[in-house]
Amino acid sequence: MDSQIRSVLPKTDFNxxxxxxxxxxxxxxxxxxxVGAATITTDTTGLVAGEVKIPVKGGEIPAYRALPVNGGNNLxxxxxxxxIFGVHEHIQDLCRRxxxxxxxxxxxxxxxRQGDVKKLxxxxxxxxxxxxxTPDEQVLLDLDATVAYLAGKANTDKLAVTGFCWGGRIVWLYAAHNPKVKAAGAWYGRLVGDTDPNHPENPIDIASKLKVPVLGLYGGKDQGIPLASIEQMRRVLKEAGNPSEIVVYSQAEHGFNADYRPSYNPEAAKDAQQKLLAWFKKYGVA
Known part of the structure; x- marks a missing residue:
């Protein structure tokens, strides 16, 4: 899916x-x-969950958030x-998890600002x-705005970011953009590829500048992300002395964490999530 994002279009005015x-x-x-029979549904028992509005340049964007009822402001x-499918049910469920x-x-x-992908x-x-x-610059600034929104509501000194597919690529970029992130997890996000005015850099281009430890989680049978590109990313990270790591699940396809799709690989998904939680804990986000 990420490999299809190639169009060269004029930059959008995201203000x-x-x-x-x-x-x-x-x-x-x-x-x-x-959706598939393996789709996971997490209830809201013990949680505050639902929509909030994030102030951004030019207005507000909606967001889904979930937190423990008695969590206080130090979470x-x-x-x-x-x-790529937006904040649909799977992403909302991940928030609840x-x-x-x-x-x-x-x-x-x-x-x-650009469109409702859930209706396409x-x-x-x-x-x-x-x-x-959708310009990368807009996305990174909207993530900054989301962090700013959380000031006083949660402990943004303990900040992690994780993302999937389209969002996996963004995680790498955000880890270079915001050094206040303590740890990051990028699930099968494209690493190399063409660029255009809206997407001027790929993760491989910023790998040597990363200040945030990223755990990359990839599928060995991903048809859109060649193993050669993963090895290229590993080399650049190693040469830069960056502590980021990439784990490849040899039998997993793209979208192996997407429990609602045929690509779901429960063994790989479970192991990857355990590794990511340990990664967050290692770098102080727990």
């Missing part, structure tokens, strides 16, 4: 006041229906960067109509 998405809807994106934070573990988990809708019926439409028009 404009026109926001296409103004609220977080329940349910799955139309492009992923029907560690996990920013969740959504996959992290909240059950004691985190303040929040997933802002980073496409809010094909990946190609999502890429062409929304993803290609």
């Amino acid at each position: 404009r006041r026109s926001f296409v998405v103004t609220s977080i809807a329940a349910g799955f994106a139309l492009a992923v229906l029907p 560690p934070v996990v920013l969740i960067v959504h996959e 992290y909240a059950k573990l004691g985190y303040y988990a929040i997933a802002p809708d980073l496409y809010a 019926t094909s990946i190609q439409d999502i890429v062409t109509k929304v993803v290609s028009k």
Whole structure:
């Protein structure tokens, strides 16, 4: 999916006041229906969960957040960067899963200015109509705004970020952009590829400048992310003396954590999540 994001388009003015998405809807994106039998649903017992509004340049973007009812304002934070399908039910459920573990988990809708991908019926439409028009700069600043929103509500000194597919690529970029992040987890995000005015750099381009330890979680059978690109990223990280690591699950495909899709690999997903939680704890986000 990430490998399809190639269009060269003029940069979007992300300070404009026109926001296409103004609220977080329940349910799955139309492009992923029907969902599989393995789909996980996490309840809200013991949680505060639902939509909030994040002030950003030009207005507000919606976000889904979940946290323990009695968590107070000292909870560690996990920013969740959504996959190509936006903040649909799977991403909302991931927020609830992290909240059950004691985190303040929040997933802002980073496409809010460009379009509602949940209503589009094909990946190609999502890429062409929304993803290609969403500038990386806008995304990084909206994540900054999300962190700012959490000031006084959670402990942003204990800040982690994780993301999937499209969001996995963004995690690498954000780890270079915001040195206040303590630890990051990038799930099967594209590492190399073409650039354009909206997407001027790829993770490989910023790897030598990373100040944040990133755990990359990748599938050995991912048709869109060649193993050669993973090895290239590993070499650059090693040469830079960066503590980031990449784990490859040899039998896993792209989207192996997406329990609602045929690509779901429960063994790889469980192991990767355990490794990521240990990574967060190692770097003080727990």
